[in-house]
Amino acid sequence: MSDTKTLIDNRPPSVANLFVDRVAATPDAEAYRYPVPAASGQGPDGWKSLSWAQAAGRVYAISAGLIALGVQPEERVALASSTRVEWVLADLGVMCAGAATTTIYPSTNAEESAFILTDSESRFLIAEDAVQLAKARERRSELTDLAHVVVIDPAGVEPAADDPEGWVLTLAELEAQGAAYLEKHPDAVTDRVSAITPDQLATLIYTSGTTGRPKGVRLPHDNWSYMAKATVTAVELSTDDVQYLWLPLAHVFGKVLTSGQIEVGHVTAIDGRVDKIIENLPVVRPTYMAAVPRIFEKVYNGVAAKARAGGGAKYKIFLWAAGVAREYARVSQDNFRRTGRASVPFALGARHKVADTLVFAKIREAFGGRLRACVSGSAALAPDIGFFFAGAGIHILEGYGLTETSAASFVNPGEAYRTGTVGKPLPGTEVRIADDGEILLRGPGLMEGYHRLPEKTAEVLESDGWFHTGDIGELSVDGYLRITDRKKDLIKTSGGKYIAPAEVEGRFKAVCPFVSNILVHGADRNFCTALIALDEPTLLGWAADNGLGGRSYAQVVAAPQTVELIDGYVQRLNEGLQRWQAIKKFRLLPRDLDIEHGELTPSLKLKRPVVEREYKQLIEDMYAGSREA
Structure with a gap:
C-alpha cells in the first residue's frame, strides 16, 4: 500500500508529461493498432500499428500545428469524432499544447453541438468527416469563437463559398503545418508540456444527462494523471496486456482508458465500430477490455438464442450450463471471501468441467481466447449476467464513477472481485454514506466544477471537498460498494x-x-x-x-x-x-x-x-x- 501511495503522490502534473516520458522510455514498442478497411470494401480489415515514437511524431505535429494557429493554454479545442486512433492522437496533441479538449459525441445533433461549442467557447473544432463539418457549417453564424475546423477524414468534403478563408483544413494539412513549425521552433511542444500545471484545465466533458441542457464538467490535468496511476494499480495492468478499445472516447469512461495505457505502455487496439466487435475480438485477442452492461446482455442473449435455434436438446444443455456457471461463480466467490481461495466442492467442479467443454470454452474463444478481465461501468450489470460470465471464465470487474469524478472511483480488484458490487475505492479516494444512503466521494479525481455554473457546482460539491453523487449505495465491512439506485430514480x-x-x-x-x-x-x-x-x-x-x-x-x-x-x-x-x-x-x-x-x-x-x-x-x-x- 505504501508503494501505491508513493506512486500516486509522486504523479506528474499531466498525462502530457506521462506521454513524453513513455515515448522516451519505450520509443520502439508498439503503442496502437488500428483497422485499415480492405481496398475493395470486401473481406476482413487489415490492421496497422504505431510505435510510441511514431505516435509521438504525429502528436507533436498536431500540437505544433495548433500552436502555429494560435491556440493558447486552457483554450478549448472541440473533438467531434467516433472512436479511432486519430481521436487519441488529436487529444494528446491538444494536451501537449496545454489546451483543453471539449468532447462531442458524433451522434450529437447540430443544435446541441452548437450549444456545446458556444458554451465551452471552443476556438477550434477537430471534426471526423463531412457529416460533422456540415453541423458546424449549419450553425456557423452562432459559432463566433470558432476560428478553424480541422477535418480528420476529408472524403466528400467540398469547399463552401461562404467559408472564411482558411476556416477548414484537413488533419494532414494541420500536421504538415506543425512539422514545418517544429523545424523553426523545435522546443515549441516540449516547452508547452513543461509549463503545464496540475490545476490547469485539460478536458471539458458535457454530461449527456437525462433532462435539460448538458453541463460542462471541468477536469484539470491532475485528474487524469491521478487516474492513470490509480487505475493501473487497481486493475493490475502490465506491459504484456493488449487492450481492445471501442467505447466512445467522448465519454469519460472511454477517455480514462487512454491515460492508464500510457502509464503502463501496453498495446491498445482501437476501433469504435460496434458492429465490428464480434469480428475484431478473435483478431485482436485482447487480454482486457472495457464495456457497458448492454454489450454483455447482448452477448448473453445471442448465446441463448443460438442454443435455442439449435433445438430443444442444445437449449436444455445451455440452460443447465448457465445454472452451473452461476452456482460455480457464487460458491467460488463466497469461498474466496472467507478463506482467500476460490475453491468449490468436488461435485460442482466436475459439473463445471463438463459445462466448460460443452459451452464455456466456445464463449471464451469468441472473446479471443486470452481475455483476463473485462471492466464494466456506466450502468449497473445484472448480477445473474455477471455470475454467468464469471462462471464461464470471463471475469467482469464492475466499477463505478461519474463524469464529475473522472470516470473511475471504484473498481473490483482482480481475483478478489465480487459480482453485484462495484468493488473498492481507488487509492486516494475517500467515501462515506450519508444518512439518506447517498454516496459521497472526495479525492484527486473530482472535477473542478461545472463550466460557468457556480450555483450548480455548489449544489453537489461541498466546501470541504465532498461530492454528492446522487446515487444510493451500501458499503460492506471490508469496503466493497453496492449501488442500489439513483437517488432521484427511487419510486415511492x-x-x-x-x-x-x-x-x-x-x-x-x-x-x-x-x-x-x-x-x-x-x-x-x-x-x-x-x-x-x-x-x-x-x-x-x-x-x-x-x-x-x-x-x-x-x-x-x-x-x-x-x-x-x-x-x-x-x-x-x-x-x-x-x-x-x-x-x-x-x-x-x-x-x-x-x-x-x-x-x-x-x-x-x-x-x-x-x-x-x-x-x-x-x-x-x-x-x-x-x-x-
Missing part, C-alpha cells in the same frame, strides 16, 4: 413503499433473453408496470421458429404469442420480488429504444422522463380502471 408507490427500478429492471434482463430495454414505472401508483422493448435479432429468430416468420418487428411484438412469451418471463421475475415490487401489467414497445430518438444517452443509459413522456398513453392505459390509492 401510493402505498408508501420505496422501490429501486434499476434493481427490478436488472433482474428482468437476467431472466428474459429477449429483452433489450425495460422501464419500470410506479411512482405515486398503487402497483408497478413496465414498458418492455425486445432485442430485434433474438425476437425475429424466435418468430421464424414459431409461425411468425416474415413479419416485421412491430408485427411480431403485437402478436398474442409474443405477449404470452414475455408474460411467462414477467411471472418468473415476480416470483423473486416482494409483492409491492411485482410487475402487475406490461406493454411491449413497437420498436427498441435508441439514441436517435433521445431515449438513451450515448452511453446507453435510459432517459426515464423521455420514455415516460413518449409512451405516456401506454402507461395510462395500464392503470385505466384501477383504483389509485
Whole structure:
C-alpha cells in the first residue's frame, strides 16, 4: 500500500508529461493498432500499428500545428469524432499544447453541438468527416469563437463559398503545418508540456444527462494523471496486456482508458465500430477490455438464442450450463471471501468441467481466447449476467464513477472481485454514506466544477471537498460498494413503499433473453408496470421458429404469442420480488429504444422522463380502471 501511495503522490502534473516520458522510455514498442478497411470494401480489415515514437511524431505535429494557429493554454479545442486512433492522437496533441479538449459525441445533433461549442467557447473544432463539418457549417453564424475546423477524414468534403478563408483544413494539412513549425521552433511542444500545471484545465466533458441542457464538467490535468496511476494499480495492468478499445472516447469512461495505457505502455487496439466487435475480438485477442452492461446482455442473449435455434436438446444443455456457471461463480466467490481461495466442492467442479467443454470454452474463444478481465461501468450489470460470465471464465470487474469524478472511483480488484458490487475505492479516494444512503466521494479525481455554473457546482460539491453523487449505495465491512439506485430514480408507490427500478429492471434482463430495454414505472401508483422493448435479432429468430416468420418487428411484438412469451418471463421475475415490487401489467414497445430518438444517452443509459413522456398513453392505459390509492 505504501508503494501505491508513493506512486500516486509522486504523479506528474499531466498525462502530457506521462506521454513524453513513455515515448522516451519505450520509443520502439508498439503503442496502437488500428483497422485499415480492405481496398475493395470486401473481406476482413487489415490492421496497422504505431510505435510510441511514431505516435509521438504525429502528436507533436498536431500540437505544433495548433500552436502555429494560435491556440493558447486552457483554450478549448472541440473533438467531434467516433472512436479511432486519430481521436487519441488529436487529444494528446491538444494536451501537449496545454489546451483543453471539449468532447462531442458524433451522434450529437447540430443544435446541441452548437450549444456545446458556444458554451465551452471552443476556438477550434477537430471534426471526423463531412457529416460533422456540415453541423458546424449549419450553425456557423452562432459559432463566433470558432476560428478553424480541422477535418480528420476529408472524403466528400467540398469547399463552401461562404467559408472564411482558411476556416477548414484537413488533419494532414494541420500536421504538415506543425512539422514545418517544429523545424523553426523545435522546443515549441516540449516547452508547452513543461509549463503545464496540475490545476490547469485539460478536458471539458458535457454530461449527456437525462433532462435539460448538458453541463460542462471541468477536469484539470491532475485528474487524469491521478487516474492513470490509480487505475493501473487497481486493475493490475502490465506491459504484456493488449487492450481492445471501442467505447466512445467522448465519454469519460472511454477517455480514462487512454491515460492508464500510457502509464503502463501496453498495446491498445482501437476501433469504435460496434458492429465490428464480434469480428475484431478473435483478431485482436485482447487480454482486457472495457464495456457497458448492454454489450454483455447482448452477448448473453445471442448465446441463448443460438442454443435455442439449435433445438430443444442444445437449449436444455445451455440452460443447465448457465445454472452451473452461476452456482460455480457464487460458491467460488463466497469461498474466496472467507478463506482467500476460490475453491468449490468436488461435485460442482466436475459439473463445471463438463459445462466448460460443452459451452464455456466456445464463449471464451469468441472473446479471443486470452481475455483476463473485462471492466464494466456506466450502468449497473445484472448480477445473474455477471455470475454467468464469471462462471464461464470471463471475469467482469464492475466499477463505478461519474463524469464529475473522472470516470473511475471504484473498481473490483482482480481475483478478489465480487459480482453485484462495484468493488473498492481507488487509492486516494475517500467515501462515506450519508444518512439518506447517498454516496459521497472526495479525492484527486473530482472535477473542478461545472463550466460557468457556480450555483450548480455548489449544489453537489461541498466546501470541504465532498461530492454528492446522487446515487444510493451500501458499503460492506471490508469496503466493497453496492449501488442500489439513483437517488432521484427511487419510486415511492401510493402505498408508501420505496422501490429501486434499476434493481427490478436488472433482474428482468437476467431472466428474459429477449429483452433489450425495460422501464419500470410506479411512482405515486398503487402497483408497478413496465414498458418492455425486445432485442430485434433474438425476437425475429424466435418468430421464424414459431409461425411468425416474415413479419416485421412491430408485427411480431403485437402478436398474442409474443405477449404470452414475455408474460411467462414477467411471472418468473415476480416470483423473486416482494409483492409491492411485482410487475402487475406490461406493454411491449413497437420498436427498441435508441439514441436517435433521445431515449438513451450515448452511453446507453435510459432517459426515464423521455420514455415516460413518449409512451405516456401506454402507461395510462395500464392503470385505466384501477383504483389509485
